[in-house]
Amino acid sequence: MPDSEFLEKHQLYRKFDFQFSKPLLEKIEKVNINMHCSKCQNMRTFNMTNNYSTFLDGNLTYRIQFKSQPLYSGYNLIPKEGLVTWLTYKCASCNTFTRHFFIEMNSNDNFIRKVGQLPPWDIQPDKELQSILGDYIGYYKNGLICESQGYGIGAYAYYRRIIEEIIDSLLEQIGSLIEQGENIQYMEALERTKQTNITQEKIKLVYDLLPPILNPEEFNPLKTLHQVLSEGVHGRSDDACLKDAEVLRETTLFLVKAVLRSIKEKKEFTDKMRKLLERQRQNKSNQRE
Ligand SMILES: [Zn+2]
Incomplete structure (x- = not known):
């Protein structure tokens, strides 16, 4: 091949x-x-x-x-x-x-x-994905089944539904990754996202404010999602939607995993620093005694 x-x-x-x-x-x-x-x-x-x-x-x-x-x-x-x-x-x-x-x-x-x-496409997600997608794992599996049979319109709709359900909490979590003091612009945009119910409008408000850690090598996952969601399914063939369904699935998983990983790393780093500073303080007060 x-x-x-x-x-x-x-x-x-x-x-x-x-x-x-x-x-x-x-x-x-x-x-x-x-x-x-x-x-x-x-x-x-x-x-x-x-x-x-x-x-x-x-x-x-x-x-x-x-x-x-x-x-x-x-x-x-x-x-x-x-x-x-x-x-x-x-x-x-x-x-x-x-x-x-x-x-x-x-x-x-x-x-x-x-x-x-x-063997056919495996629709059994691994444990990490199950815990990440939680309640939305059913939509994800249905999306994979549709994809495996070439039903692009169906697959697109399932993945779109997942993004619509998680977008608010995802954007909040992204905000927590931007250092305080540098996040004013993002937080203002985040407030404005609450005034619309349209997912791609929410995304458009923040996609240029993404922290570098989620924006690797010129690939902006939020911009990609915005572009693919704006295309929609109206008047498009299963074949055309299949490609977009794949992009939706891969970009969403990339973003969700990257956000969770960064939050975990940030917490581990903060915990480590806190312990280090605590030890330093302890040493200093011991010396004084
Ligand atoms: Zn083998």
């Missing part, structure tokens, strides 16, 4: 632009991917272990794969109307756990897309 991220992250039926230099299967590169292995219980590198084998092509001819050698290895031209090819990936560590992908290739309209994947 030309792109590991396409295999790792793309949802089913979401088209991925792909220029076929020549419509030949053997001209398509094989890449390694990095995904979770159920046997190793960790993220692992997976290698593609078969050749691009077609079991169903544009002429509805069945091709049988036998011991990873395609029975018909001579015919590798991708027909105009496209074909479905089967990719097997094995974990490079345990050499046991296998993932399968079924990819439609269309050299006429220059796209590829997943039409099947085993």
Whole structure:
């Protein structure tokens, strides 16, 4: 496959632009991917272990794969109307756990897309995410289910709902990360966010005042959320919404995790400093005695 991220992250039926230099299967590169292995219980590198084998092509001819050698290895031209090819990936560590992908290739309209994947998308969030999302974990899972089936409009709506529910407390928490004395402008903007119920308007009021710790390398997560939320779903296709749903999901998780981590680090630092100063004071008063 030309792109590991396409295999790792793309949802089913979401088209991925792909220029076929020549419509030949053997001209398509094989890449390694990095995904979770159920046997190793960790993220692992997976290698593609078969050749691009077609079991169903544009002429509805069945091709049988036998011991990873395609029975018909001579015919590798991708027909105009496209074909479905089967990719097997094995974990490079345990050499046991296998993932399968079924990819439609269309050299006429220059796209590829997943039409099947085993094991399917995992919608079971890890423990950290469960505790972070709390009551909203149901929306999150529903969003993932929609994404896995290519229902972009549905996924977008679920993730949007999570942001709408958490935005007020999220913006409050961000405020607590700005040093006192430097946060006047933010606090004023925060007050104004309470006068509107529209999430993207709230975000717009504060996105330029984000502390540097949440604004890494020119990537402003609040600005990204504002942009994607302003797009909305009206008149847009499932396909167009899928991409935005993914951005909403990843940006929200990035922001929520970064805020919680920063609050925790700030508290640990303050506690440490408090203890240090306390010890110094103790030493000084001991010396005086
Ligand atoms: Zn493994």
